[in-house]
Amino acid sequence: MTIGEGKRIAVLSPVAWRTPPRAYGAWETVASNITEGLVRRGWDVTLFATTESITKAKLSSVVPCGYAEDDSQDPKVSECMHISELFERADEFDLIHNNFDFLPLTYSRLISTPMLTTIHGFSSEAIMPVFHKYSDSYYASISDSDRAEGLNYVGTVYNGIDLSDFVFSETPGEALVAFGRIHPDKGFHLAIDVAKRSGRKLIIAGIVQDQRYFDEDIMPHVDGKNIKFIGPVGPPERDDLLKQAYAVLHLNTIPERFGLVMAESMAAGVPVIAMDLGSCREVIADGETGFLVDDVAGAVEAVGKIDTISRASCRRRVEEKFSLDVMAANYEKVYQEIFRREALKKVMSGV
Amino acid sequence: MTIGEGKRIAVLSPVAWRTPPRAYGAWETVASNITEGLVRRGWDVTLFATTESITKAKLSSVVPCGYAEDDSQDPKVSECMHISELFERADEFDLIHNNFDFLPLTYSRLISTPMLTTIHGFSSEAIMPVFHKYSDSYYASISDSDRAEGLNYVGTVYNGIDLSDFVFSETPGEALVAFGRIHPDKGFHLAIDVAKRSGRKLIIAGIVQDQRYFDEDIMPHVDGKNIKFIGPVGPPERDDLLKQAYAVLHLNTIPERFGLVMAESMAAGVPVIAMDLGSCREVIADGETGFLVDDVAGAVEAVGKIDTISRASCRRRVEEKFSLDVMAANYEKVYQEIFRREALKKVMSGV
Numbered sequence: 001m002t003i004g005e006g007k008r009i010a011v012l013s014p015v016a017w018r019t020p021p022r023a024y025g026a027w028e029t030v031a032s033n034i035t036e037g038l039v040r041r042g043w044d045v046t047l048f049a050t051t052e053s054i055t056k057a058k059l060s061s062v063v064p065c066g067y068a069e070d071d072s073q074d075p076k077v078s079e080c081m082h083i084s085e086l087f088e089r090a091d092e093f094d095l096i097h098n099n100f101d102f103l104p105l106t107y108s109r110l111i112s113t114p115m116l117t118t119i120h121g122f123s124s125e126a127i128m129p130v131f132h133k134y135s136d137s138y139y140a141s142i143s144d145s146d147r148a149e150g151l152n153y154v155g156t157v158y159n160g161i162d163l164s165d166f167v168f169s170e171t172p173g174e175a176l177v178a179f180g181r182i183h184p185d186k187g188f189h190l191a192i193d194v195a196k197r198s199g200r201k202l203i204i205a206g207i208v209q210d211q212r213y214f215d216e217d218i219m220p221h222v223d224g225k226n227i228k229f230i231g232p233v234g235p236p237e238r239d240d241l242l243k244q245a246y247a248v249l250h251l252n253t254i255p256e257r258f259g260l261v262m263a264e265s266m267a268a269g270v271p272v273i274a275m276d277l278g279s280c281r282e283v284i285a286d287g288e289t290g291f292l293v294d295d296v297a298g299a300v301e302a303v304g305k306i307d308t309i310s311r312a313s314c315r316r317r318v319e320e321k322f323s324l325d326v327m328a329a330n331y332e333k334v335y336q337e338i339f340r341r342e343a344l345k346k347v348m349s350g351v
Numbered sequence: 352m353t354i355g356e357g358k359r360i361a362v363l364s365p366v367a368w369r370t371p372p373r374a375y376g377a378w379e380t381v382a383s384n385i386t387e388g389l390v391r392r393g394w395d396v397t398l399f400a401t402t403e404s405i406t407k408a409k410l411s412s413v414v415p416c417g418y419a420e421d422d423s424q425d426p427k428v429s430e431c432m433h434i435s436e437l438f439e440r441a442d443e444f445d446l447i448h449n450n451f452d453f454l455p456l457t458y459s460r461l462i463s464t465p466m467l468t469t470i471h472g473f474s475s476e477a478i479m480p481v482f483h484k485y486s487d488s489y490y491a492s493i494s495d496s497d498r499a500e501g502l503n504y505v506g507t508v509y510n511g512i513d514l515s516d517f518v519f520s521e522t523p524g525e526a527l528v529a530f531g532r533i534h535p536d537k538g539f540h541l542a543i544d545v546a547k548r549s550g551r552k553l554i555i556a557g558i559v560q561d562q563r564y565f566d567e568d569i570m571p572h573v574d575g576k577n578i579k580f581i582g583p584v585g586p587p588e589r590d591d592l593l594k595q596a597y598a599v600l601h602l603n604t605i606p607e608r609f610g611l612v613m614a615e616s617m618a619a620g621v622p623v624i625a626m627d628l629g630s631c632r633e634v635i636a637d638g639e640t641g642f643l644v645d646d647v648a649g650a651v652e653a654v655g656k657i658d659t660i661s662r663a664s665c666r667r668r669v670e671e672k673f674s675l676d677v678m679a680a681n682y683e684k685v686y687q688e689i690f691r692r693e694a695l696k697k698v699m700s701g702v
Contacts, residue, residue, distance in 0.1 A: 072477070073477060074475060074477035074478060076427075076454070077453070077477055077478050077480065077481055080453075080454055080457040080481070081457065081480065081481060081484065083457070084457035084458070084460070084461075087461055088460050088461065090461075102428070102431075103427070103431055106431040106432065106434070106435035106458075107435070107457075107458060107461065109435070109439050110435075110438055110439065110441075110458065110461035110462060111461060124425060126423070126424060126425035126428055127425060127428055129428065129432065130428055130431070130432060133432065
């Protein structure tokens, strides 16, 4: 008998993109990873996502394809039709796992099935009142540091990555590497500074999210030799990129919520030098799989002692803490806790 | 015993503007008129609207002021918090009267209170699937002509206007008048043509909704003498405007949904010349309170016979068909029909 025996889970993914997305689509990626991880562990899962989505779970869909990929859709219509479809079928499930942000919360008191919402991010202060109003439902955070005060968190579940997507390399490369969304929050300008002061080459990769930042603060330093920019990288190019990495610089300027880039780097055996802001100290083991620093000087110093880091430890940390199966197993624990609390509620209310 | 005795109605207004709005806000205006009309007739009404709204009904609100008047709000957050507040209290009401467009429909199957949705307009083809999916709820149209095929309409209820806002004038003015949103759909360019061909002055009033249309097709003809543009008009200026009117030109180029402008004109005693498209033939009595025409030539001809129209008939038509009390009385009939059908459903299901 598997742990999920008899319990039916509905996973609600966004419908901006396919689940999993063809390229960009962070929340759809995580929703897919959760779904497939749970299926592998024997749970009865129904994924609510776009019709063209790919899953080993049952698929339920009313939106043919992602509205971000289809101009003919009104996103608001697609979102509310998608969400309501699940809520109208709520009594077919023992738990709804919402990966869709705040809108589903406003339907949640109209049904009796409990709902877990993984808060993948707070897009603005203006959405906080929704999370506060529905704090009697269940929340999961994606790192201990990424918690808003006053919300009812059942637990933290770190994002998992598919380790088979990453080739471990025992031998370090020569260059420093910085990758992810090109945005000031991610501190690519600091990485350039660190590279110059360390006398190492730097390779930058990622989609440009802030064009002005890219044009003014990044491109003037790119010479194609010491500082290279190679654009966005999909999984195969990312492997090539990480093979060239001596270390990855993750010099975020604001608190990190989780930091997939750090897990991906370590999966390939690459140590990470990260700012000690937000979740970085949860993802990296300081001194074991990389270094936490407070500024550029600290990062330069860290580059100097990277060869004290065991690349095998980096990979092992991801296997132990950030794999798909670990994520699914951790959600399993959260689900069991919710079932326990719901059962208690029923006892207390004399049902 | 009043007709509404014992029945509790929740009226859901939008939260873009105050209810009633300070200036623009067509749906909030109608929601306010419905609410106040029902209260006057003795119904127990709770208005769900912004906190600063003004009503003789009970007011329930979670959104302090209209998001269109407050940049700090995320409209999506305000909308879903506003809607869900009503649905979470659904069992306090015998009927929900939705004047909020399509989003509330997606909550409606999660509650047992019946919901009537007045369809004030279809903003785009993309929203039609929502109305079709929830066609097992109840719809009201604002004219017989403004009905989408395949939807379950309980009835048509024309919009009502507050007759005390309009001074009746027995004596016609000299000018032709065209007022409303300045948009090609409203045919202000045709009104200019008709005025020129009739040798009458034209006064145009309204908010500019299509700037390019205004700049290219209207302003080049405005000379301040024969063709005047006076900008938006509130209630007092509107009275002055209608006093100067020989006739109002409503030369809509697409089917009209209802056409408040026509009712307002007739309330002041002004005959209306309107294109025979959509609801115009329901609002105007052809040959009695104005003329229905098919083109500019027909409109010019109609101007020539305006003095055959009794201005008192114009006012009387509004009193009989488009007053606030008539609207409330007609909604009352729709509500009774819904209560009848709901009772029948209960009998049929053996409850």
